[in-house]
Amino acid sequence: MARPKLHDVAARAGVSVTTVSRVLNNRGYLSDDVRARVGAAIDELGYRPDAIARSLIRRRSGLIGVIVPTVADPFFGELVAAIEHGLAERGYKTLLCDCQENPEREAEYLDLLQANRVDGIVTSTHNRGVTAYEDADLPIVAVDRRVGGGIPIVRGDNRTGGRLATEHLLARGARAPVLVTATDHEGNDRAASYREVMASHGLAPRVRAYGYSTGIDERRALVETWLSETAADGVFATDDLTALMALEWAHKTGRSVPGDLRIVGYDGSAVVRWGMPGLTTVIQPIARLGRRAADLVADRIEDPERLTPAEPPLPVELRLGWTS
Amino acid sequence: MARPKLHDVAARAGVSVTTVSRVLNNRGYLSDDVRARVGAAIDELGYRPDAIARSLIRRRSGLIGVIVPTVADPFFGELVAAIEHGLAERGYKTLLCDCQENPEREAEYLDLLQANRVDGIVTSTHNRGVTAYEDADLPIVAVDRRVGGGIPIVRGDNRTGGRLATEHLLARGARAPVLVTATDHEGNDRAASYREVMASHGLAPRVRAYGYSTGIDERRALVETWLSETAADGVFATDDLTALMALEWAHKTGRSVPGDLRIVGYDGSAVVRWGMPGLTTVIQPIARLGRRAADLVADRIEDPERLTPAEPPLPVELRLGWTS
């Protein structure tokens, strides 16, 4: 038999569809007898309410759009896993939008999500200039990204992270540590802290930005060029992959680590935490970030009036390895 | 104004909703005049068809459920990214189900996906015994997993991968290479190849399985115990994280790599390919696996009659690093 519908359950139980619906939603008064008969009919037919029809009426799809650069990146993979778990616990489903570093795709996804009547959005891309968020008229939460329009931001404590990393490099004897980051815009708190710490020690900052859309091989080439050009004796990479590239370059060029070059990364996703204990890195609370973002968007859906004070940044932690 | 609906567009253009719908779907004959007026009204109102209402009528949600152990694992993160891109290109949306190693959650998700009328499912968990797939009555594609019930499997060439890894270890002089894998069941082609190659060289196989649900620290402890117990001079780990654990253990215990211990991993996800060029590993065609799974499920949705011959396994590649 084809998928049973409400009508079939009603016929089987000998009641109206209204009544079945009420049993389903546990709404209004119902005699035990009816309740039991309907329940039996549901079980016998293996009936499951059609979520699409429900969404149409309730004007709530139960879907949350989750927009990320790409889950192929371990940081975002771990983040999305945490977001998904948080959302599932609150009864929401995750519509994944993996848009790479492409602002066009992000704008398309934003459109698609609204057409699909998602109840809310969690976004964590780095694309600047995608302004469509501001007139989206639904709960949005950003992760470590300024979107504008009063959209709350969940993030790790980048100021502290940047400070810990830089101070650590200096404490280990570096005098010319270079900062390698994706983009050096004013919202980059890790870079801001690096500059502050360098200044407070009377050292000149060396900041290099490879750009988010730069291919991986090109990025590696840039990193290698910068490291030799700047005669760096330390690297603070604002992501672990870049830190690993620096490590590899040191091996290739016969430099000792940490003797000649001290290396500190950032993020501390699972593969780094468990597989590369030697890498000194700033560990972000990835699971907490994801869970908080999920809770926040669910809160705002369920209570749109709720005031959302600025989110305090979540604590990061410097893990020491042998690279520094 | 609230979100405009078909009715509003029709009123503005001075036509019926039927006509607007036809313009939207480019269906039937339409005068250029009407087409233009409706188009203008759509633009002026910023109208976007409600995907939920469409799904209800068409009985096609355009959603595909993607079930994975967890996207926090780089292999699955990269796989899901590829699946998502493939699906998006075919016009489908990705409903992400991140169920960890929990068979219960997987069964729940399977239920939820059907309630949400997904058009198809791509699954890649390792849970055995979740049999509900067989009576799901919708297109399903598995990635590197036997689900049963004639469900097609997209996978890398595990036999060749296992053979390459094992032969390489032996070629490098290992005489007691141990296989460390998640589960040593009969469907494990990597293990089968390992055994074959060992046998053909007259060597006794040493297989150790840590189990999917084992915690990461416990797994590390097991790996370390096994390596010392078996007096291994080589390791074939069927995933890269485990290979990295072996590497770490060698460092900790003062063994030289590859002198005392040759190490080969498996998977070659982005972080390993780009960040750890030193690890010898079998690189899976992760992007191709994802894309193929996406195309296959889309094909089966769009042409249910289509015969699906067994999928040929996709080629893997042994990358040489300094660990072997």
Added chain:
DNA sequence: CTGAAAGCGCTTACAG
């Protein structure tokens, strides 16, 4: 070439 009407599978006031 265009429109009125029925219907996708549910929920929810409103009666009774």
Added chain:
DNA sequence: CTGAAAGCGCTTACAG
């Protein structure tokens, strides 16, 4: 305590 009817926002035969 239960049911008939309207309606969520669309699409699609069927008329004209």
